[in-house]
Amino acid sequence: MRPEALFRYFADIESLPGIGKRNRQALEKLAGPRLMDLLFHLPTGLIDRRYRPKISEAAPGSIATLEVTVTDHRPAPSKRAPYRVHARDETGEITLVFFHARADWLQKQLPEGEVRLISGKVEHYQNQVQMTHPDYMVAPDAVDELPLLEVVYPLSAGLSGKILRKAISVALATVPELPEWHDRGVVDRDDWPSFLEALKAVHHPDGADVMAPAHPARRRLAADELLATQLALAIVRDHTRRKRGRILKGDGHLRAKIREHLPYQLTGDQERTLHEIIADLESDKAMLRLVQGDVGSGKTVVALLAMAAAVEAGVQCALLSPTEILAKQHLASITPFAEAAGMRVALLTGRTKGKARSALLEAVAAGEIDILVGTHAIIQGDVEFKDLGLAIIDEQHRFGVQQRLALAGKAKVGIDALGMTATPIPRTLTLTIYGDMDVSQIREKPPGRKPVDTRVVALDRLADVAAGIGRAVNAGARAYWVCPLVEESEQLDLAAAEERYASLKQLLGPKVGLVHGKMKGPEKDTVMAAFQKGETSVLVSTTVIEVGVDVPEATIMVIEHAERFGLAQLHQLRGRVGRGSDKSSCILLRANEIGEVARARLKVMRDTEDGFLIAEEDLRLRGGGEILGTKQSGLPEFKLVDFAEHADLIELARDDARLIVMRDPKLESDRGEALRHLLYLFERDEGVRLMQSG
CATH class of the missing domain: 3.40.50.300 (P-loop containing nucleotide triphosphate hydrolases)
Structure with missing residues (x-):
């Protein structure tokens, strides 16, 4: 049974004031359906609104909070032009700029002659100070509505930061403190706050340093999540080992x-x-x-x-x-x-x-x-x-x-x-x-495996690549063409594959096959068998061929929009070629404009074929959560751990978990009771069930 102290953590988010059917849906999609899901949705940034200069002193590009008197409104002369509001203090003037704004709403928010606190990004345009769409506009007596330190969260469509912040604040105020499950010596030595204090510190930080993974509150939460996982694993290990009885x-x-x-x-x-x-x-x-x-x-x-x-x-x-x-x-x-x-x-x-x-x-x-x-x-x-x-x-x-x-x-x-x-x-x-x-x-490759020649090519050279594949196929080669991954949409993945299949078929005729995840088993088998036998020469596919397809005669791998794939996945896909005695190549087709992380990822692919090195780079570039695609596997998803920054806590948690199972295998001590709360809270309760089943 889940301990009573956790009931509120597992309560539905709709139990929070101001959360109805509509915003509940957006909140659930973003974080999850329960209060604990909201509390584990950590902020990623902090806006500091404590800078309170006069207008003439406000630095361009800074986030500033200004006290101004509204002087006049200039409605938009046309639909495409902005609505402007002029305001001033004793040192100068500022223009507040609004696009597609309702005039009646603005007049209510910023009445002429009244004093208002406005907060947002200061810009200088044609020697004038201006602020486009201020984040906050409040009367001096409503100053509490303007947060001086405002946390920034990842958001999803249909959800404002304001609603999310309010929901998290109320959730924090209504959940109880939980018993301490860590070893007291570690808590005191590392100056960790309690679990609930740590959550409050992270969601209501008193400075930018709290956002850093090295801050005691962040380390405490990471240690909680890691200990829950390690303890569940240690219990499973102990349970499996005890059942064993033969050589x-x-x-x-x-x-x-x-x-x-x-x-x-x-x-x-x-x-x-x-x-x-x-x-x-x-x-x-x-x-x-x-x-x-x-x-x-x-x-x-x-x-x-x-x-x-x-x-x-x-x-x-x-x-x-x-x-x-x-x-x-x-x-x-x-x-x-x-x-x-x-x-x-x-x-x-x-x-x-x-x-x-x-x-x-x-x-x-x-x-x-x-x-x-x-x-x-x-x-x-x-x-x-x-x-x-x-x-x-x-x-x-x-x-x-x-x-x-x-x-x-x-x-x-x-x-x-x-x-x-x-x-x-x-x-x-x-x-x-x-x-x-x-x-x-x-780690060693079997003798005879040849390195795969890997090249990164911009998408505007797609026609050249297709023509090159055509020449290779006419000379007897076999090739894979993997279509782009479209985040969370099998439908779009499929559309991309079908489109590429149609264009290659036009170029190469019946030598092209198509395989994707929506196909029934027998259909897939037929297409795969035709490719294996050489009846087709090009296999267009979504990522269903990532693991386990073995056609030694295939020597070319084309991955379209390679920047959308993780390093581990790119490495898996490349591993489909280079299995025979012939020289193999892998072409990574990338968008013409890509970001720094994507560029770094593709460079790693070009520079090495060592999967272990690639995995370490993947961790460095992406963090641990996504590496193994936890959503499609049986792995626990980590929400509070930064694997690059919290690596030392992993071994600490592992050693602690093994010691706990050795000393208190049924979690019956006071600390054991607290640890049961931890296992249930992080939904690692298969550990508790195993203990009860003996």
Whole structure:
């Protein structure tokens, strides 16, 4: 049960005065439906209105608050001209400029002959002082309505800063103080305010320094969010480890057969990672390991050898993929080697239906399948294994803790879990998101992988690029053309892809295929198969090909509007080429005008192919929240942490969480009780549920 002290934090935003159906919708879209969502919507800037000069002293370009007497109104002579109001003080005159303003409203706000406090940006135009659309215009007796320090928040359409500020202020005044969940020594040493005081300081700052990530109030809030996450992960880890009760030790005969059939030697990194996995399997503790391997570093063969070791020890394995394309890809790449070693492999996806599904489930339950490859379909209730011992989760960041636990629930006794990701993640984020896992890295590229020649080209040269693709295709090349990402609109993503498909088809005829997320599975398969076989030479797509598409013959990748993609995504897309023995290239088409961050991002792509280096740069340029696309994955979204600035707090939280679980595993002490509040507040309460389930 959620502690009573949190009821107000979880109250609906409509319980605030002045919030009705209309502005509730805008507030919910911006921050969320509850008071705590508003309180976690942190300001990004501060306007200081304390500068109170006389008109003649007001510096051009400054934000100033002036006390003036309104002298006269000059209504707009035409629709396109502005309405002007003249005002003065003892040192000079100022013109207040308004576009598309209502005359009756302005006369009411600024009556002639009256004194008003006005605040806004001072400009000098043709030797005259002016202010366009002042932010505030108040009578001297209503000075409280003019904030001297005004916080600036990210806003969305249909919502004014004034309404948001008022809602947050009222929310802050109505939520209670919560028990202290941090170690008292740390709070005193770092001079942290309490949780509620920290929120108040950030939303009602007394100076610009409070906005900085290094301020004690900001560090306190970041530490709260990090501790909630780390504690939930530590509880999950403890729970998984305690369930474990067997050693998986194989004799090596299946692994030897697979190695005989491999056309290459494993790299040093692959051997070391495999050694770490085998040591985990052979220990009496549950394995919880993450393998991070850059695009094309050879994670799949390591996973196959790990599964062979588990099958040698007499158990079954499950390989879980986030998409059907990826699941089929894994099936195709591991089946020849698995079958050569005498292992039985099968595929289960949402499309496995009817009699075929029933027969497959019977075979899995009878232990006739050694390795079951599939999508979320594997987690469904009616899927039963005879003896599941090893679960491998590919693209681990696409699955949440809940899904990991559901898979673990398929095991009769404890289970060994191995996560894999081709999205290299900076060390600080790895600790935050996978604090419950041991981590292995495969950084070396297998021999024979050629570097991809990456170029950045402006969009006004689109026709030249298309013509170049035409020449390459006529000479036998195959190419991907990825269409621009349109934020939060699959419809527009699709429109962009269809438009590019039509124009390339005009140029190249039937050699062009189109694949996108709205297509049904069989349609996608048909298009992909045609591209794999070389029946089509150019595959136009949205980002559905980001992960897991493997066509070694494809040597060209064009990414349109590359500036709209994150670095990790660009790196994933580029990884679709350079998989064969031929020279490959990647063309990043960018808008003619782009910002500094986008320019820096594209430069990183041009300069390096090291995914781990790219991930660190991505963190530096973007901050942690967006890096992994938390919205489309099972990851917690971070609202209060600045990963570049709060990196030291991550290890602090991780160590503290492990110590808490060791000393007070059921959170029964006074501090434990406070920590339950923390877990519920940040919605990491799967930790509480696990403790209660034993």
